[in-house]
Amino acid sequence: MKCPALLLPALCLLSAVVFADVAPNADRQSINGIDVVALKTGVKDVVTIRGTLAAGDSRSPQNNVALADLAAGMLDKGTTSRDKFAISKVLGDVGASINFSTDASALNINAKCLRADLPMVLGLIAEQLRTPAFSAEEFAKLKKQRAGDMKRALEDTDVRANTSYVRAIYPVGHPNREASPEEFLAAVDKATLAEVKAFHAQYYGPAAMKLVIVGDVEPAAVRTELGKVFAGWTGGSAQPPPAKAGSVDSAREQDVFMADKTNVSILWGQATQLRYGDPDTLALRVGTAALGSGFTGRLMANVRDKEGLTYGIYSYVGNDTFTDGDWRIGANFSPELLSKGIASTKRQLIEWHQKGITAEELASNKGKFVGAYKLGLATTGGMAGAVLNTLNRDLPLSFIDEFSAKINALTLDQVNGAIKKHLNPDEMVLIKAGTLPGAVGK
Amino acid sequence: MKLRFLLSAVALAWPIIHAAGAAAAPTPPAVAGFTLVKTLGGISEHTLDANGLTVLLLSDRTAPVVTFMVTYHVGSRNEVTGSTGATHLLEHLMFKGGLNYNDAKGNSVKQFLEGIGGNYNATTWLDRTNYFAEVGSEHLEGYLAIEADRMRNLWIREDGRRPEMTVVRNEFEIGENDPTQALDKEIFAAAFQAHPYHHPTIGWRSDIEKVAIEKLREFYDTFYWPDNATVTIIGDFDPAAALGLVKKYYGAYPKAPHPIPQVYTEEPEQSGPRRVMLQRAGELGTVGVSFKSPAGSHPDYPALKVLGIIMDSGKTSRFYRALTDKNLTTSVNAEPGFFHDPSLFQIYANLAPAATHEAVEKIILDEIAKVKTDGVTDAEVATALGKIKAATAYGRDGSFAIASKINEDIATGDWTLYFTLDEALAKVTAADVKRVANRYLNQSQSTTGWFVPIITPAPAAN
Structure with a gap:
């Protein structure tokens, strides 16, 4: 039996390449057309890889909304060189992982490995992206798996609320608008392998692909390896x-x-028409945090702490990395407290929108943003995510280093002005998902 | 604030491997008023002489971040009928403030930590309750002072309990929304008749609603004492200075004025298979098969851990090949509980459309029978150990991750499991895996649960 090498050195955490020096330390190169960033940190042995490719769900054609999802699903089902079990074994033997998934705008690549296995993992990512086997047998299995996954997701009140929400606030054709569950299931059912192959041929390639490698890495070696694979x-x-x-x-x-649910999920908000890099985005984010971030946000402080109406309520700005995004309040309520909960939430929303936030709240939330951002960079996963988001937002890497200064420079007028300018409670949509009081089964 | 349910908590039991003494450990600090108990793998254990508080230190100055955590040795296993969920409800009240730190003063724990962007929370589980924050290292004293203060100076008031009760009840309701979580409660309740693992950590709904404030005060005054707690500090701090801060803020308290009550109830021997069924509206079914398994500190735990990985991890795993790859399940998980007392080796299979409970359950049992009869291969064990080795390294990626793992080791009864469990895992053989499968995965010790969805008609719009 193989005995793994367990004599690891005593514990060592992340090195100091975390705050305010990302851009100077990051190695950013175009390698075979791929926008690559490699960043060495002090963590021992661990490497996190994250990437995107412009092959998200919104690139599926109108006549089959599931093609992007199915194409991504075929990537770990074997390549022209090895089957899915061989892929799983070569990764499993060294505890590495490679996962592909889609969201509205991108195919997402998430991988993790030890330093010694990085060449193997990079090679396998390239092999899976470039030469999937597209086995008919595996495709038939995948269609059933995806149908099962979707049916299971339909049991989740949060998922159902979110699907309805993005369909209500984004127009047809916007990338952030999702297909309905029925539409997706029908698309999976009718999809053909030829259609998935054609989708892969059209959208998979280095153009617009981004890859970020963070941790115990040597950027020069990464460049060489990626150039090869x-x-x-x-x-x-x-x-x-x-x-x-x-x-x-x-x-x-x-x-x-939804029958037999003891909790109702709600989403309440609107599209913002703002993308992350737009001038008002940070101001709106800080203002939104004062309303609904953490236990000191107005929503948790009042709707939860004072009135006891919910376990969780929050507000945030999101879905704005690739496109203009949305603003939302999310909350959970017992069916019997739903009316009170919505009324209380509305009071907070209206007051916040009409009067804005206070100077004290601005100061506190600046501290919250700056501190949390720094802590988020203290792991390879957090750092890789921040770098990748910055690339996908079409921002320079120096944005990461300048983030604290940008937040601290915000004024009360900017924050409250952004709230007024980009949000209107009268235009917001309220979605409720669960066993709703008063609803009657057919 | 956050309750980890059984299914989500098992992820925390993933082992993190470091060799004890493999590298030169830093010299532990010597600070007056503390007794050095032991050092292992870079962690030093100290006792605050004045009151018996245990302190674990792991210093690493390479990033300006520190995680501070206090673990109280009290969980839902310390509760009885009528007060189920009290540990968790009390955990919520710990954020309601006290004499010295509260919202009105503008210095409550949430105001302080959110003002500096700290990453913080608290969790309650079967064997422990923990409070923790990851902060910039310059904020260690600020947080430590508040955390120490609420050990003995908390406000426990009816006007705080009343709104928090409905908050916790909503948390209970959110959990009940998920059929698999609801099924898990049923399986534990059937598997454990005498031992307090019988009831869920969040408690039964009626107890959440009706437990009196006096009972919560009694719980606090019984268990929240320095000699029933372990403080852990990981990351960027000076060890001697940190011990000085611990002494400054926790040294003000005496030991508990009474012996900390110990749980003495043992689960009687199970003498036959048990079954439960949950029927609710839903889309797809679930099969859960659980077997009585030993405590996390038991010598057989490592082999059971490896068995779980062989059965459920990745596309080469046995359950993937037998179930998911055949479109009978959407996912399968298998893992032994990592707890202070004997618990359950749990297998959960989420059914795919058109799959039947009977067929999936039979295949699960057939696969177990194959392991019991034919054993597993050396290659399967080697792959499992490779995954464990990598997970060890991943678990070092940040002080917060390390604290999470140590917390569960503390709860299991011995923080040195953080290292010694890894050594034991490295020695697991195929023969060990076959032996523990035969010893523990027996029908007479099983509790099987089905979630059977009731397909409901589409509703009329209101």
Whole structure:
């Protein structure tokens, strides 16, 4: 039996390449057309890899909304060189992982490995992206798996609320608008392997691909390895920026009835027409944190702590990395406290919108943003995520180092002005998902 | 504030391996008023002489971040009928402030930590309750002072309990929304009849609603004392200075004025298989098969851990090949509980559309029978150990991750498991895996649960 080498040195945490020096230490190169950032930190042995490719769900054609998801799902089902069990074994033997998934705008690549296994993992990522086997047998299995995954997700009140929410606030054609569950299930059912292959051929390639490697890495070695494994790969394309979300003629309140649920999930908000790099984004984020971030935010302090109406309530700005995004309040309520909970939430929302936040709240939330951002960079996963987001936001890496200064420079007028300018409670949509009081089964 | 349910908490039991004494450990600090108990793998254990508080230190100055955590040796295993969920409800009240630190003064724990962007929370579980924050290292004293203060100076008031009760009840309701969590409660309740692992950590709904404030005060005054707590500090701090801070803020308290009550109830021998069924509206079913398993500190735990990885981890695992790859399940998990007392080796199979409970349960049992009869291969064990080795390194990625693992080792009864468990895992053989499968995965010691969804008609819009 193989005995793994367990004589590791005593504990060693992350090195100091974490705060305010990311840009000077990061090695950013275009390698075979891929935008690559390698960043060495002091963590021992651990490497985190994150990447994106412009092959997200929104690139699926209108006649089959599941193709991007199915193409991603085929990547770990074998390549032209080895089957899925061989892939799983070579990764499993060294405790490495490679995962592919899609969101609205991107194919996401998430991998983790030990330093010694980095060449193998980079090679396997390239092999899986470039030469999936597209086995008919595996495709048939994948279709059933995805249908099962979707049916299971339908039991989750948060998932159901979110799907309805993004369909209510984003117009048809916007990347952040999801397919309905029924639409997705039907698309999975009718999808053909030929369609998935064609999707892969059209959208997979180095153009618009980004790859971030953080941890115990040598950037020069990474460059060499990536140059080798991605040599000769062509294709792919950047997603054209969509038109910003206009107003949607959706009902202002929508119910998603689910039987036998003891909790109701709600989402309440609107599209912002702001992308992360837009001038008002940070101001709106800080203002939104004063309303609904943490236990000191107004929503938790009042709706939860004072009135005891919910376990969790928050507000945030999101979905704005690749496109213009949205603003939302999310909360959980018992069915019998739902009306009170919504009324209380509305009071906080209206007062916050009308009067804005205070200077004291601004100061406190600046500290919250700056401190949390720094802590988030203290792991390889957090650092890799921050770097990748910065690339996908079309911002320079120096943004990470300048983040604290940008937050601290915000004024009360900027924050309250952004709230007024970009949000209007009268235009917001309220989604409720769960066993709703008063709903009647057919 | 956050309750970890059974299924989510098992992820925390993932082992983190470091060799004891493999590298030169730093010299532990000598500070008056503390007794050095032992050092292992860079961690030093100290006792505050004045009151018996245990302190664990792991210093690393390479990043300006520190995690401070206090673990109280009280969990839902310390509760009885009528007060189930009290440990967790009290954990919530710990954020309601006290005489010296509260919202009105603008210096409550949440105001302080959110003002500096700290990453903080508290969790309650079967054997322990912990409070922790990851902060910039310059904020260690600020947080430590507040955390120490609420050990003995907490406000426990009815006007705090009343709104918090409905908060916790909503947390209970959120958990009940998930059929698998609800099934897990049923399985534990059936598997344990006498031992307090019978009831869920969040408590039964009626107890959450009706437990009196006096009972919560009694719970606090019984268990929240320095000699029933372990403080852990990991990251960027000077060890001697940190001990000085611990002495400054925790040294003000005496030992508990009474012996800390110990749980003496043992689960009687199970003498036959047990079954439960949960029927609710839903989409897809679940099969859960659980077997009585030993405590986390038991010598057989490592082999059971390796068995779980062989059965459920990755596409080469036995359950993936037998179930998920055949479109009978969407996922399968298998893992032994890592707790202070004997608990359960749990297998959860989430059914795919068209799969039947009977068929999936039979395949689970057939796969277990194969291991019991034919054993596992050396290659399977080697792969499992490779995964463990990597997970060890991943678990060093930040002070917060290290604290999370040590917390569970403390709860299991011995923080040195953080190192010694890894040594034991490295020695597991295929023969060990076969032996523990035969010893523990027996029908007479099993509790099987099914979640059977009731397909409901689409509702009319309101």
